[in-house]
Amino acid sequence: MTRARQSSEGAHRVGVDFGTSNCLVAFAGPQGPRPIALEGDDATLPSVVQVPRMPPPAASLVDTPLDAYEAMQRQSLADALALGARARFGRAALAAAQDDPDGFFFRSPKSFLAADIDPVHRARFQRIVSLMLAHLRECASEAAGRPITQACFGRPVNFGNGTGRDPQLANSRALSLLEAAARDAGWQEILFEFEPVAAALDFERSLQRRQVALIVDIGGGTTDCTVALLGPAAAGEASARSQPVDRADDILASVGDRVGGNDADTALAFAGLMPALGLGLHERSGLPVPPQPYSEAVDVFSVPAQTAFQRAGAAIAATCRRCDETVARQVRRLETLRETGQTLWLVTRAEAAKLALSESAATQTVVALERIEAGLSTRVGAERLGRALEPLRLALERLITEVLAQAGARPEVVYLTGGSARATVLQDAVRRLLPGVPMVMGDAYGSVVAGLAMRAERAFGPGPAARIRPAR
Ligand SMILES: Nc1ncnc2c1ncn2[C@@H]1O[C@H](COP(=O)(O)OP(=O)(O)OP(=O)(O)O)[C@@H](O)[C@H]1O
Ligand SMILES: [Mg+2]
Incomplete structure (x- = not known):
């Protein structure tokens, strides 16, 4: 902290x-x-x-x-x-x-x-x-x-x-x-x-010599990478490189995308929590319960998705009528989620599960869903978190490959910051892409x-x- x-x-x-x-x-x-x-x-x-x-x-x-x-x-x-x-x-x-x-x-x-x-x-x-x-x-x-x-x-x-x-x-x-x-x-x-250029300026204060650094900032909503020439000024230069005015010449490339920890939370809410609300069950005909309102419900940062979910009451009721009572009972929990407007809370529960799993060696965690139904809880396994982090890992690998290609330079050091950089699967992915390059874990929150x-x-x-x- x-x-x-x-x-x-x-x-x-x-x-x-x-x-x-x-x-x-x-x-x-x-x-x-x-x-x-x-x-x-x-x-x-x-x-x-x-x-x-x-x-x-x-x-x-x-x-x-x-x-x-x-x-x-x-x-x-x-x-x-x-x-x-x-x-x-x-x-x-x-x-x-x-x-x-x-x-x-x-x-x-x-x-x-x-x-x-x-x-x-x-x-x-x-x-x-x-x-x-x-x-x-x-x-x-x-x-x-x-x-x-x-x-x-x-x-x-x-x-x-x-x-x-x-x-x-x-x-x-x-x-x-x-x-x-x-x-x-x-x-x-x-x-x-x-943001990654700001993190680079912070990291630079700790460098003893000039070097090409890859800065990776994995946050809640976005992931950004910068390749920059950082470090103290070379001897004889007029101004200290740690305090120059405009660093445009030293910033070799910056790339970023709207992908971050929140995406893992959404994915985990869908695959890890929604089964407790009927996702994956089948109607009497043998067809699966329609997954769309479930995916709209967890897509909490999209106005159209949330609006569509708010309007899904009739569709959910129709699904319940096509199901046996035991299945319908679970699908009605989705209706409770809709009526009570607790989608954001559900995704926050998924985030808590992500933190519990990524900060310990536990293979599973229990998530209480009491706002959906008194006493309701569900188990989420570590392998589910691995899968929920997969799109973020792939995006991270793509961004690093892209920024290095744009910069045309191989980094001598990697600096990782942002809360999601605490996830070891993401750290491992960076290590695999840049074997032998020293990796510095920065202050997850304070660097930018x-x-x-x-x-x-x-x-x-x-x-x-x-x-x-x-x-x-
Ligand atoms: N141990 C951890 N394992 C995985 N994720 C973590 C861990 N600790 C924090 N996070 C995640 O880090 C994210 C928050 O990081 P941070 O505060 O850097 O984001 P932000 O700066 O607010 O977002 P952005 O820079 O994308 O706008 C959240 O998604 C949170 O769940
Ligand atoms: Mg940030």
Whole structure:
């Protein structure tokens, strides 16, 4: 866990790692970057927002308490905020969502930045992202003892599908939403930097000699790779290479794709948990229970998939009628999932199973599904996790092969960062691709934000290095 060092008094600007799973903020000082505490002593803030519904103003009610309840249920996020609802973030939001399941709850808003969605959803996401970014600015300002308005934000190389038809279109959609949300949140001077380049700048501080490094950042939503020439300046060079202004010449190649730990969670929820809700069983005719609503249910970061699942009630009821009672009883659990809207919770249970399996030598773990049915639980085996991580492993291998080909250089060292880089199957995959190349395990969470803080200081801070061009 990345612990924050307090006291950032006098600081002016920050790096902001707005991650799919976790956010971090850091200042760059003379002694190097310092993450700030975002929640208690923790430097990481889970990327989760909760907003409670608000009782309507008494004057707007016709008469009964029932009117009040219905008015609250009809409330939009904007209505609740206009009525003074206070958003909660991170672990506090997770706890609030547990106590108050009727409130608004959002996880990983970054996942939706690149989506091609209608203006109504887009405005809603902008509001949610801006709530988070305003909270991060508040934390930074409090730590500094002055309003902080200058930041270097991290960005993945590709917000959307990097192999899709037009990744740059998705990137510009995502960046314009992120920038608009940041401005709404009071950030005035904004710069973007590739997340793996930021991690490279952090790793560079530890190098004693110049070398070609492969930086691999495997996060919750995206995986990014950069090949860069890093290290202290060669003797005789005017400026120390560890503090140059523009590193464009040293960044040999960067690639990335929208694939990360979240994909493993979704796959594990489908193959490991959904069998307890009837997936894989058969109708009386011998045909399998249709898998589509199951795959839509676990696809929690897709608005169309979630909408389709919400509308699947009639189809699920029809499936139940085509099944024997023992099978129908299990399929009705899928209907409970739909009615209670607990898809995100189910995928979070799958993530917990992933962590339990990947952080121990256990061959299986038991997952409680009490929100679906009292006393319901299911076992998930380690081999299922291996299969759930398979697409991420294949994408990682493809990205590394691609970035090395683009850079035209063989790395002398590999630096791994990001929470998903803790998965040993992924570390092994990198080792197999680059036998004999030393592999350094970085700070899983703090590396990107440290580099972003240094970048912010160089861009906005005093001295000749100021005002370099944004990276986008
Ligand atoms: N021991 C572990 N094994 C496998 N995955 C892990 C482990 N620990 C954390 N993770 C995963 O790491 C991911 C979070 O990593 P991180 O905080 O680096 O992502 P992020 O920076 O928020 O996302 P991104 O950079 O993609 O926007 C989650 O998917 C989490 O489940
Ligand atoms: Mg990240």
